[in-house]
Amino acid sequence: MALSHREKPRGIPPDQARQLINFSLTDSTGRNVTRAELDGKILAVSFLFTSCSLTCPEVSRRMAEIQRLTAGSPDVRLVSLTVDPRSDTPPVLAKFGAHYGADTNRWLMLTGEKAVLHEVIGTSFLARDAGDPFNSMPGNFTGTERIAVVDKHGRIRVYFDGLRKETTAAVVAEIAQLRAEK
Numbered sequence: 001m002a003l004s005h006r007e008k009p010r011g012i013p014p015d016q017a018r019q020l021i022n023f024s025l026t027d028s029t030g031r032n033v034t035r036a037e038l039d040g041k042i043l044a045v046s047f048l049f050t051s052c053s054l055t056c057p058e059v060s061r062r063m064a065e066i067q068r069l070t071a072g073s074p075d076v077r078l079v080s081l082t083v084d085p086r087s088d089t090p091p092v093l094a095k096f097g098a099h100y101g102a103d104t105n106r107w108l109m110l111t112g113e114k115a116v117l118h119e120v121i122g123t124s125f126l127a128r129d130a131g132d133p134f135n136s137m138p139g140n141f142t143g144t145e146r147i148a149v150v151d152k153h154g155r156i157r158v159y160f161d162g163l164r165k166e167t168t169a170a171v172v173a174e175i176a177q178l179r180a181e182k
Helices: 055-069 090-099 114-125 167-180
Strands: 024-026 032-034 042-048 076-082 107-110 146-150 156-161
Touching (some): 024 114, 042 055, 042 167, 055 076, 156 167
Parallel strands (some): 042 076, 076 107
Antiparallel strands (some): 024 032
């Protein structure tokens, strides 16, 4: 059943209890970023590869809008994890991020070793479907068009469809709700 444009998009719960695992990755400025650096922050997390021409630009536009709407929120970070670290080096991510106005202090575009990234994405966020011959996403992850909202304790709370314009407001509302939690 399709939602009308007036209905608030409902979040999609995780397929299982998911927690952000420990990691050490590199952002678009070449700086090392660890899981510990994000402790106590509410996160909006997306998945991308810079050579993607369909879903990734659309999701990145949503992320840019979320960044704008949370500008006065020091407890909020945006994180975009590449699924194609071989191509998405820090300079490539920097150029991609600049195109969307990414503030490198608030919107972290992360890359690193393929095994580490795929472990973070597969364990913390997304399922894989190795049996889908039409899945063109590196790593065979499903749901890469989603934006995940992660609470201050690193628990993945909900996903929203990053291809829907209404998602921006829904993510910001979810962030506000998480802030109200004790």
